[in-house]
Amino acid sequence: MGETTVVEIFPGTLTDGFFAPQRFEGEVADCEITGTIPSDMDGMFVRVGGEFFYPPKFPNDAPLHSDGYISAFRFRNGRVSYKGRFIHTPRFDSNLEAGRNQFGLYRNPFTHDESVQGMNATVSNTAPTVHAGKLFSVKEDALPLEIDPVTLETIGFHDFNGGWKGQTFTAHPKFDPLTGDMYAFGYEATGLASDDIYFYRVDKHGTVAHEIRIKQQPYISLIHDFAVTQEHVIFPFACYYTDMEQLRAGKIHWMWDKTLPSMIGIMRRDGDGSDLRWFRGPERCMMHVFNAQTDGNTVTLLAPFYNGNFFPFFPNVDGSPWDPSKAQGFVRKYTFDLSSSHDGWTEETLFPAPIVDLGKVDHRFTTLPHRYAYSTMADQSRPFDTARAGEVGRKPVNTYARFDLAEGRMDTFFAGDVHSLQEVSFVPRRGSTEEGDGYLIGTASNLADLRTELVIVDAQRLEEMGRVYLPFRAATQVHGYWWDAEQLNLNEREGNA
Numbered sequence: 341m342g343e344t345t346v347v348e349i350f351p352g353t354l355t356d357g358f359f360a361p362q363r364f365e366g367e368v369a370d371c372e373i374t375g376t377i378p379s380d381m382d383g384m385f386v387r388v389g390g391e392f393f394y395p396p397k398f399p400n401d402a403p404l405h406s407d408g409y410i411s412a413f414r415f416r417n418g419r420v421s422y423k424g425r426f427i428h429t430p431r432f433d434s435n436l437e438a439g440r441n442q443f444g445l446y447r448n449p450f451t452h453d454e455s456v457q458g459m460n461a462t463v464s465n466t467a468p469t470v471h472a473g474k475l476f477s478v479k480e481d482a483l484p485l486e487i488d489p490v491t492l493e494t495i496g497f498h499d500f501n502g503g504w505k506g507q508t509f510t511a512h513p514k515f516d517p518l519t520g521d522m523y524a525f526g527y528e529a530t531g532l533a534s535d536d537i538y539f540y541r542v543d544k545h546g547t548v549a550h551e552i553r554i555k556q557q558p559y560i561s562l563i564h565d566f567a568v569t570q571e572h573v574i575f576p577f578a579c580y581y582t583d584m585e586q587l588r589a590g591k592i593h594w595m596w597d598k599t600l601p602s603m604i605g606i607m608r609r610d611g612d613g614s615d616l617r618w619f620r621g622p623e624r625c626m627m628h629v630f631n632a633q634t635d636g637n638t639v640t641l642l643a644p645f646y647n648g649n650f651f652p653f654f655p656n657v658d659g660s661p662w663d664p665s666k667a668q669g670f671v672r673k674y675t676f677d678l679s680s681s682h683d684g685w686t687e688e689t690l691f692p693a694p695i696v697d698l699g700k701v702d703h704r705f706t707t708l709p710h711r712y713a714y715s716t717m718a719d720q721s722r723p724f725d726t727a728r729a730g731e732v733g734r735k736p737v738n739t740y741a742r743f744d745l746a747e748g749r750m751d752t753f754f755a756g757d758v759h760s761l762q763e764v765s766f767v768p769r770r771g772s773t774e775e776g777d778g779y780l781i782g783t784a785s786n787l788a789d790l791r792t793e794l795v796i797v798d799a800q801r802l803e804e805m806g807r808v809y810l811p812f813r814a815a816t817q818v819h820g821y822w823w824d825a826e827q828l829n830l831n832e833r834e835g836n837a
Contacts, residue, residue: 578601
């Protein structure tokens with residue numbers, strides 16, 4: 341076992357269970373490993389998630405309002421080290437000084453303490469991203485926070501040298517593999533409950549090169565993810581609703597109104613926004629996407645959308661109870677005919693198995709035709725050892741799934757009978773340009789041994805190659821991604837640290 345450092349920041353009694361708040365930052369200099377770490381893996385697997393450092397001010401607050409935590413598994417020379425740090429947002433530092441949570445309901449400043457009114461209240465707990473050699477944590481209610489990739493210390497908000505004029509930034513920027521440019525946007529871009537969307541192209545050097553400003557129609561909704569093709573931008577949203585009246589009434593930022601149409605906006609990515617078209621469809625929960633392409637006047641979107649409200653903590657406007665049967669995602673293909681005046685779309689469900697909607701593709705094929713998509717799922721046919729892992733209420737997410745879109749085949753990898761998987765990521769094999777040639781990696785919560793494990797799977801054979809063990813349960817993530825050492829100049833930075 342390698343050297344382990346655990347720093348407990350806030351002493352206190354913790355509740356039982358794997359997902360109880362931890363309130364510590366940790367390092368493992370040389371992790372325990374079984375199997376083989378591929379020798380070509382030189383880089384970082386970075387995760388961002390959240391947990392409440394102090395208890396929420398209100399019991400009905402959303403878990404999405406938990407304090408940001410960033411962690412990284414550093415791979416080099418067949419060995420792996422680990423670091424985990426809280427993200428020092430203005431909110432985190434202010435709460436630490438006060439010794440309590442001063443912030444109320446999720447993204448509703450009218451419920452915050454008077455002492456923190458006007459303060460940037462982001463928790464920056466959703467995803468990591470890297471561009472132009474910089475590491476960021478991002479959440480869609482604020483600008484990116486730059487993070488030191490070696491120490492994981494928080495540096496501060498980043499506006500791309502003043503070129504980013506909006507107040508918000510997506511949790512899921514997209515990268516053109518042909519140019520290295522980043523495409524990103526922010527909704528509620530000019531302030532709370534505003535209907536402005538600012539869209540940007542940031543070149544590979546980190547400079548804003550193009551801006552488009554549009555209005556969200558016909559209502560203000562959550563646009564968590566989006567897609568780009570080589571020609572177009574696609575903005576999906578559905579049924580989550582907010583306005584100033586709702587917020588001033590002291591309600592949580594989003595409520596679900598199934599009477600509203602699902603909306604998908606499409607415009608040229610190099611235009612001025614005047615060609616934006618909004619397409620309408622039935623009730624869907626549009627959270628994450630896989631990929632998209634343009635072929636002439638046809639745009640296709642691959643996405644694992646749900647049939648209804650996914651989040652039980654965002655209430656239904658009509659007062660009806662949350663329906664878990666609608667919170668199931670499926671691999672779906674959406675087709676739009678831009679030459680037609682029809683404002684709808686064609687939807688196809690490509691695979692019958694319900695999946696978690698945190699899907700990935702080989703990122704070298706973003707915007708381009710591709711064959712494979714990856715996600716996680718709860719395979720009900722696999723065993724779960726409740727005697728060792730405890731009763732978790734329903735079958736945990738236990739399986740990686742690879743979807744072969746060309747052959748219509750699903751292949752799977754089972755992580756273990758006491759494990760709960762988090763999001764899967766794809767890592768290309770160095771030197772290979774073949775789609776899908778590489779590794780699937782992600783963390784697994786070992787519910788029996790109360791520790792976190794990082795699983796490495798051959799992406800072509802769906803066979804386990806190695807596993808990395810932490811001697812504790814690490815903070816859970818929302819999203820995680822892999823970057824090669826060169827993308828962050830890690831080897832030189834570590835030598836100078």
